[in-house]
Amino acid sequence: MDPPVRRAAPPPGPRPPHRVVLDAVAMAWRTLTRMRTALWLLFGLALQSAVATVVPQAPNVPGTVRAWLAGEEGPGAGVSGVLDALGAFDVYGSTIFLAFLLLLFLSLTACLVPRIRGWWRLVRRSQPPLLRAAAPDDVRAGVLVGGDRDAALAAAREVLSDRILGVARWRVRTAPDQVAAETGLWSREGGSLAFHLSFYALLAAIVLGQLTSFEGQRGVVEGEPGFVDAAVSYWTYDPGRWFPEDAHAGWRLDLASFEVDWIRDPLAPGAGQPTVFRSEVDVTRPDGTVERAVVEGNRPLVVDGRKIHQLDWGYAPRVVVRQGGEVVHDGWVPTLAGTGVFSGAVKAPAAEPDVGLELYLYPYAPDGPDGPRLTGAPWAEAPVLLAWQWRGDLQLGATQQTITELDVSRLDLEGAAWLRPGDVTAFGDVEVEFVELRRWVGFQVSRRPQVPGLLAASALLTLGLVTALYAYRRRIWVLAEPAPGGPDGTPRTLLTVVGRAFQRPDAAAEEHARLVDELARRTGGTRT
């Protein structure tokens, strides 16, 4: 007899176009939902991550990426151009990566829907099968007990009836000649499902977080007025799409003092390592209350649900620029740490023509026989400022330049000078004064409402994973057959305990042995 046909054979002749499309979609869906496809997708994801480990990523190290593209670093401008075209400098923002992620989630969904349905059915209805014939890998042990078959099987049921948190551990089924029990199937599969479902929770938390979070950065010079938590105060301002600008709390942050130090002894182990990085800040709330607080590494300050981190620090020389006696620039210039030097820039568009100063601050440069001796040490024991003066067009607003960078493409070099604090130097009609040296701290203010969600998803992921890997499915059958009566003629029963493990056979065998012992103890029987 022919086996039952599930689908009708395709009609003869050319198929209508919509059938072709539907078949193609069904085919693609079937391919996508196969585990092998998921494995290849995972491999693709891994391959892209491998690229991101080796190729610098623009969101992390934009400077290095620029150097690669310019051919100053890396494999040369040609190769870098190809890498750029492939999106290798921003792997995690690239379309290919997002496409792989989407396909993986689609594949996961297609795989999970029937599994969840099956699992639910299993939890509600599954019954362990009765044993017909033991398999060669089954473990077995016999216990000879007094009493008839029913009493012996009742004892076996008793042994298998322990509960965890009110839930029976074994699912037990009784037949006249045996007790069948199964466990581990629901928890193992359930753990695996929880593990995989946690990825949706992770994804949801990440996406919602992107939309509702906010991150802003702002530098503050010690002892100088700080900033108010408002959209306009931040140097970089990165709100999520759903983060309203009026959601800022309006508190004010001032840097009261800042402490930084290093292991200064060049011969000590760990020489040059920083030892302290600590800001004391005053937070003024909108109602006028002031609170002194400390921001340290690993210990951000939390104000109204916003986390405040120290991100960066540098020296901030106060530089005054005068043209013909008139002040065209007077301010604290934040400098960024390089190797042994802190660099920054002064832009004075009020001068005519524009004045630009390229500043290099050497914190510890005591006087030597031919000018300042640059030690490279970062502590400001003998600071000296090297100022290069440029004149011309600063191109402010015309080209992209950060506050510490000068675009010199339309500037002419006028000269350079070494300045100690208090020194004044003149370049033509321009006078430059290095008034005083202080430090600035870069603070990051962030709001991340997704963090609790991420934690919950991570907990689900971990619990699911441990359950999926350590719960194991196994069955126990206790078979009862009448045995020759005891010496005084009372009835006896031979119980055979058969165990079958679907995973972790060693653990199952140990459990089987424990159950047999327990059965023998409770019934007062003897192991055979």
Add this chain to the structure above:
Amino acid sequence: MTDAQLADLSRVLYSPVTLALYTAAAIALLAALSRTVGGEVARGGALRRLGRVLAAAGIAAHVAHEVVRGLAQDRLPLGNMFEVTSLMALVGVAGGLWYLRTRRRPELEGFVLLGGTLLLGLALLMYAEPGPLMPILTTWWRTFHVSLLVGGMGVFAAGFLFTALYLLRVRIDGLDADAGEHRGTSPADATVPEGGPVDGGGAAVAVRSAPDVAALRRRIPAGRLAAGVFLGASTVSWVWAVALEPLSTGLARMLTVNVALVAAALLARWFAPHLPDAEVLDGIAHRTVAFGFVLWTVGTIAGAMWAEQSWGRFWGWDPKETGAFLTWVAYAGYLHGRATRGFRGERAAWIGVGAFVTLMATYLVANYVIVGLHSYAGL
């Protein structure tokens, strides 16, 4: 004792003491194998007992080294590549031996010690004097995060060892299947020990006579194994050639590592006929990797929690974060592969090998080549 004396003591405890003890234990335990009959282990052989004593002494010396080093620098020895690799070896050896005890597979102990010796030597190549840690790193967050990941690395190392041994064993079995006969059915194997197999875990293991062991060994072509291991090791050791200056130093380091691994592989081949059944090895490798995967997962999550606390962002695709993710994906691939038709068995095992290569390569690349937030400065 002064810190300097403690530092000297910790160095001596590491090399030569621990290194010599591990090496001697590996030799004794492997030599004990060749004296056992067939795949079965005659329990309590004098050589095996000696090997176990040496291994226990080695672990004790290793633990003592970690403690003394910790005292010398007044911090947990989890701060640079030497310390991490050394702890990885300790976790691999102590954890591996403990696990083999629960699985009652003493015939694998010698291989675990062999792997431990290799890792110990690898750490020695990256030796750094004891020193303080940046204060930003002295937080329990770091202890939590790094110890989980280092534990994971040690467990993964043991998992890799078992996976590699499985692949060796499969070579021996595979030819059997081709020839259409099964182990234990050829005339040379005809005798089965009294009372059947000692262990319940595997199928019946037949006694093999000495010439048969040699014949089984020949089923793994030594030349191909050596070449394969050399090339395979190069997928990780190239990092030294790229990172170290001058090039000759880097190439010498690369060659040293490759040759050591080839020698270890040939040694493992010599004793491969004494390995347990492929299925047993596959099971042990899988359970080991599964445990490592749990550690790696929790350790990475802990890292993200610390990053949120310390840097104000929980994930930023920093090179080490990328490496951790990549390793996680690779091991997830292995675990899924074992459950996928067409990948089960050898192909899954090769994914497992690839995952360990990924782990080691990203470990080296992210520390030597790429400067990120995580990099150990100047190492």
